[in-house]
Amino acid sequence: xxxxxxxxxxxxxxxxxxxxxxxxxxxxxxxxxxxxxxxxxxxxxxxxxxxxxxxxxxxxxxx
Amino acid sequence: xxxxxxxxxxxxxxxxxxxxxxxxxxxxxxxxxxxxxxxxxxxxxxxxxxxxxxxxxxxxxxxxxxxxxxxxxxxxxxxxxxxxxxxxxxxxxxxxxxxxxxxxxxxxxxxxxxxxxxxxxxxxxxxxxxxxxxxxxxxxxxxxxxxxxxxxxxxxxxxxxxxxxxxxxxxxxxxxxxxxxxxxxxxxxxxxxxxxxxxxxxxxxxxxxxxxxxxxxxxxxxxxxxxxxxxxxxxxxxxxxxxxxxxxxxxxxxxxxxxxxxxxxxxxxxxxxxxxxxxxxxxxxxxxxxxxxxxxxxxxxxxxxxxxxxxxxxxxx
Numbered sequence: 001x002x003x004x005x006x007x008x009x010x011x012x013x014x015x016x017x018x019x020x021x022x023x024x025x026x027x028x029x030x031x032x033x034x035x036x037x038x039x040x041x042x043x044x045x046x047x048x049x050x051x052x053x054x055x056x057x058x059x060x061x062x063x
Numbered sequence: 064x065x066x067x068x069x070x071x072x073x074x075x076x077x078x079x080x081x082x083x084x085x086x087x088x089x090x091x092x093x094x095x096x097x098x099x100x101x102x103x104x105x106x107x108x109x110x111x112x113x114x115x116x117x118x119x120x121x122x123x124x125x126x127x128x129x130x131x132x133x134x135x136x137x138x139x140x141x142x143x144x145x146x147x148x149x150x151x152x153x154x155x156x157x158x159x160x161x162x163x164x165x166x167x168x169x170x171x172x173x174x175x176x177x178x179x180x181x182x183x184x185x186x187x188x189x190x191x192x193x194x195x196x197x198x199x200x201x202x203x204x205x206x207x208x209x210x211x212x213x214x215x216x217x218x219x220x221x222x223x224x225x226x227x228x229x230x231x232x233x234x235x236x237x238x239x240x241x242x243x244x245x246x247x248x249x250x251x252x253x254x255x256x257x258x259x260x261x262x263x264x265x266x267x268x269x270x271x272x273x274x275x276x277x278x279x280x281x282x283x284x285x286x287x288x289x290x291x292x293x294x295x296x297x298x299x300x301x302x303x304x305x306x307x308x309x310x311x312x313x314x315x316x317x318x319x320x321x322x323x324x325x326x327x328x329x330x331x332x333x334x335x336x337x338x339x340x341x342x343x344x345x346x347x348x349x350x351x352x353x354x355x356x357x358x359x360x361x362x363x364x365x366x367x368x369x370x371x372x373x374x375x376x377x378x379x380x
Contacts, residue, residue, distance in 0.1 A: 010107045013077040015134070021201050030199055036134055036206045038192070039074050040173035042181050044164040049359040051281045052367075055319065059161040062078020062229060063104075 001029065013063040066122045066243055069101035069113070070152075071142055073135030074162040074212065075128030079153040080104040082229035083125075086236045093236070096243040097122075101142075110138065116145045123148045123242050125225075129155040129162040129371060130213040134206035143219040148242065150254075152235070154228035154321045156215040158331070159371020161228070163212045164363055166370050166377035170210040212371045223247065225255040228321035228368060231307055256306030256322055262290075264305045265312055269293065272342035277357040280317070291317045292342065297364055302328070302335035319367040330374045332366035339365075 001024065007017040015037040021029045041060055045053060072080065080102075084090060100121060101108045124146035130136050143149050154160035165173060174191050178184060196203045215221055225238050234255035241247050241254060248254065257264065269290040278295040285291055291298040291312065298317035304325050311318055324331035339358075345351040358364060366373050 007110055008103050010103045010109075011105060013104060015072075015103075019201075019203060030201050032198075032201070032203055034203065034205060037074065037132065038173070038177060038208060039131060039162045040165040040168070040177060043168050043173040043176040046176075047167065047360060048164075048363055049279060051279055052319075052360075052364070055316075056161055056164070056367075059076045059078065059228070062076035063081055 013061055065095075066097035067100055067120060068097045068239075068242075069121045069124040069142060069146065070099065070105075071101065071103065071124065071126050071128075071138060073126065073128030073139065073156065073215070074131030075153070075155055076161075077104055078229040079125075079127035079155075082153075082227075082232045083235055085232040087232075089233075089236050093239055096239065110141070113138075113141055113145060118144050119147050121146045123150055125150050125152040126156050126215055127152040129159050130209070130215065130218050131162055131165070132206040132208050136213075136218050137206075139215060139219050148222040148247070149215075149219060150238075151215045151221045151224040153230055154226060154323065154368045156221075157224050157226050157372075158323045158369040159212055159214050160321075160368050163214075163366075163368070163371030165212050167363060168378070169380050170208055174208065211377045213376075214372050217371075222250050224253045224323075226253060226304060226322045227256070227307055230255055231310075234306060253304065253323075253326070256304050258326070259305050260325060261300040261303045261305045261307070261309065261312075261318055261322070265290070265300055265309055267291065267312065273344035274339075274342050275344045275354060277354060277359075279359055285315050285317075287315055297339070297358060299331070299335050299365070299367070301338035302331050319364075321368045323369060323372075330372075331369040332362070332373055335365045336361075 002022040004020040009016040009018060017034050020031045023029050101113050124142045126139060151157045155162055178186055178191050179189050192205050194205055194207050238255040267290045268288055272293050274295055276295050285294055296317045299320035300318045303318055303320045304322040307322055320331055324334060328334050343351045343354045
């Protein structure tokens with residue numbers, strides 16, 4: 001079996017990679033899209049003053 | 064000869080990349096001065112293309128984003144080897160930035176919240192990302208998610224820093240000009256920013272500060288004439304490098320310190336605490352402490368962008 005990796009996927013905001021497993025006869029057995037990144041906004045906004053949140057979550061995506 | 068440059072992001076939002084594009088028509092001058100050999104947001108080069116480069120192939124690499132996981136660190140090390148000059152671009156690479164706020168929590172707290180507890184998550188099996196997964200006989204890898212967010216200079220040797228969240232576009236443009244003209248200052252310098260405190264450039268009127276109460280921004284409307292700190296709002300201007308053009312302050316919003324500390328200051332938040340302590344009105348320690356106690360979330364307010372580069376780097380848990 002052959003393994004093809006597209007790493008990183010490009011021309012988008014964020015990180016991602018695609019791994020494709022190809023059988024010996026050339027057919028695709030499985031293809032995976034993986035997102036290798038997490039920053040953790042879900043957790044670290046906890047405890048921040050609520051009026052500060054708009055200036056923090058705007059850094060989720062700056063594109 | 065044209066420069067060879069690479070642009071990459073670790074734990075970032077892409078805002079630094081957009082700040083490069085926000086040079087508008089000047090991007091054409093950048094394209095005339097430099098060939099870009101790696102830039103995931105805009106071009107199709109892969110990690111293997113970088114691995115295939117000889118060492119020192121790139122004149123400059125601009126690395127934005129913090130070091131959040133093993134991939135961010137691995138690519139930082141890879142690019143360091145390929146770069147004659149490694150440049151930390153933006154607050155996250157410089158001082159940890161907003162992703163550095165994660166250092167208030169542990170790796171486990173963050174993973175549990177994001178993948179199990181959050182209201183929008185449907186994950187009955189409670190599966191968490193793991194470095195190695197086998198599915199259908201296919202082996203898959205993910206980077207290791209670190210317990211502590213790091214700055215770029217905590218993992219590789221950094222030659223220059225362009226601060227800001229995001230860096231002002233024209234500051235990036237002038238920094239690229241310095242490289243193209245061979246005019247870079249001594250290694251370790253901050254480029255594309257001022258060398259004074261933001262307060263020194265702020266147009267608001269300042270008098271002797273005597274603060275008796277700290278206000279949160281929703282508690283009263285700031286006036287547009289007087290120093291925000293004098294009005295009782297926490298403004299990190301005294302502890303922050305100039306160079307942003309006072310974008311927030313001109314909009315009536317107090318500074319949160321994205322340009323980082325001035326030369327010689329290790330801990331921006333402590334510098335701000337020291338500045339704050341000197342302007343609180345009161346003679347008795349108890350009185351001063353009572354005012355300081357009204358600062359909401361002091362650790363993450365004074366270290367909003369700089370927690371990962373603070374002396375303790377993270378909350379001890």
